[in-house]
């Protein structure tokens with residue numbers, strides 16, 4: 295049996311974690327040598343590979359599994375599109391200005407940081423502070439909201455908890471009122487802040503040399519799906535439901551991005567738009583996820599100022615109307631499965647429902663996948679039922695019908711009253727009023743038309759124009775007749791269910807969840823990334839740089855390549871222990887040591903990152919086993935049944951023969 299490891303022996307140390315990410319170049323501030331720009335980051339080799347592997351798994355889990363239609367649409371977008379979608383008017387956050395320095399802060403973040411710091415100070419004063427402040431906390435306290443040990447009145451502490459639970463529900467005026475009522479000031483300067491003002495988050499630009507065609511960098515990829523809806527529908531042979539998917543960059547001019555990868559100004563999104571019949575939001579694969587149990591924080595709990603989680607299956611949540619419909623529930627469960635597969639800790643994942651004010655006016659229900667990390671709970675995926683809003687507004691604006699036309703099996707037969715005009719008499723009698731009259735009568739509902747019909751039968755009727763004139767109509771001009779209509783096509787605007795992923799937030803929280811230090815060696819960080827996303831799957835470590843090792847190293851590396859396993863050779867001039875610990879920091883799950891016995895007997899050892907267990911087997915046995923491990927066909931315990939334990943590890947660990 296494999297050895298077990300204690301990954302929680304040392305509490306999470308953010309300073310050590312960030313030093314590892316920096317040292318191994320997972321990512322770094324962009325334009326660093328020019329002083330950097332807040333909210334812009336570059337990914338280095340392991341960060342890029344990790345992101346590419348998350349995307350590859352996302353494509354498999356969603357696009358391939360669900361036969362989604364993939365898109366790659368432009369980033370630069372003419373302003374008319376965002377005027378129609380509502381982004382120009384509403385894609386904004388509330389900001390407040392320091393009344394003396396003019397520094398700009400995001401209003402809801404200011405309230406959150408100050409109240410959280412006061413609550414932490416209260417806990418400290420009552421002697422119930424959970425943990426001693428880390429080096430990182432101490433550094434943070436030099437700037438920003440400080441947790442000063444001051445006891446709060448019980449009612450005040452309760453009020454703060456309620457405000458924090460409902461923070462996403464407040465309007466700008468509410469936030470301004472909160473700052474005044476609770477004496478919330480800029481924590482960096484202790485100055486008062488002004489009234490909240492809306493700040494639009496889109497980066498404005500212009501298209502072409504004249505500057506006459508305003509445009510924006512897109513803040514999400516969704517509009518590209520909606521504008522191509524007719525083509526997508528045709529591609530899908532006119533059938534609904536179907537989903538389109540897109541992975542691409544989005545841009546948001548965030549007010550004060552201070553949270554590393556969690557809030558940036560340029561980031562990669564993966565978005566799905568699932569188009570569905572508004573009268574039937576069932577999902578044909580719902581039974582496959584019915585039993586998936588989720589941690590749910592519903593809107594009623596939050597609106598009452600609470601944060602209690604309910605654990606229930608997605609089937610129960612849909613049956614009880616907590617999640618609005620099967621399709622939305624299906625995607626919430628699929629998002630959960632995806633996040634767990636790539637290594638997110640299920641105990642630190644919850645789904646939070648949007649409260650009334652928080653949700654866009656057209657949306658019917660919205661759930662965020664929130665992942666817990668060192669800054670608290672962070673939204674990493676949004677999943678919303680956006681109803682027919684987007685397709686409707688673009689249809690109305692452009693006149694291009696973004697609709698589904700469905701041939702009905704049974705035609706629908708209806709009867710209704712219609713106006714029949716004698717056009718010759720109409721023109722002769724009413725001249726320039728003829729058109730006005732026609733429009734007025736044809737816009738009438740059935741009861742009104744029946745009134746006209748009755749009056750015409752008695753000789754004449756009157757209609758009132760918008761400018762207040764009463765015009766008489768007689769049967770030689772107008773008759774109202776009952777007609778039968780047969781409808782064999784149903785036309786409707788589909789509704790949209792939209793799961794929207796921010797890959798940077800997922801990547802960062804995954805790195806936090808994967809990080810730990812060995813019990814015996816606090817300095818030695820390990821990233822327990824699952825093989826499916828680990829940047830490198832297998833490290834090949836030749837014990838010696840002697841020429842006779844080269845053919846075997848080449849053989850192993852080419853066999854792994856042919857098996858589709860990404861490996862790297864580390865033949866640097868340093869001890870095996872150092873080489874392995876460097877790769878533990880990079881999250882490489884397996885290591886193969888090529889030593890003298892390998893050259894003589896064609897045996898190799900296989901090391902597992904978390905346990906540091908080493909097993910021995912023939913070259914081909916080890917390659918077959920590690921391939922199965924990487925593709926998730928077997929667990930490490932099963933590998934241990936195949937390969938016996940290797941006990942020579944201590945003997946070879948620090949020998950390096952150059």
Ligand SMILES: Nc1ncnc2c1ncn2[C@@H]1O[C@H](COP(=O)(O)OP(=O)(O)OP(=O)(O)O)[C@@H](O)[C@H]1O
Pocket residue numbers: 546548555556557558559561563673674675676794795796797798799800
């Ligand atoms: N500034 C950002 N930096 C990194 N990721 C982001 C940012 N803004 C949004 N995202 C990601 O895009 C996803 C979908 O965007 P959405 O518009 O729902 O976010 P949001 O509600 O505006 O986020 P927030 O309230 O945190 O600003 C989010 O779940 C998140 O993962």
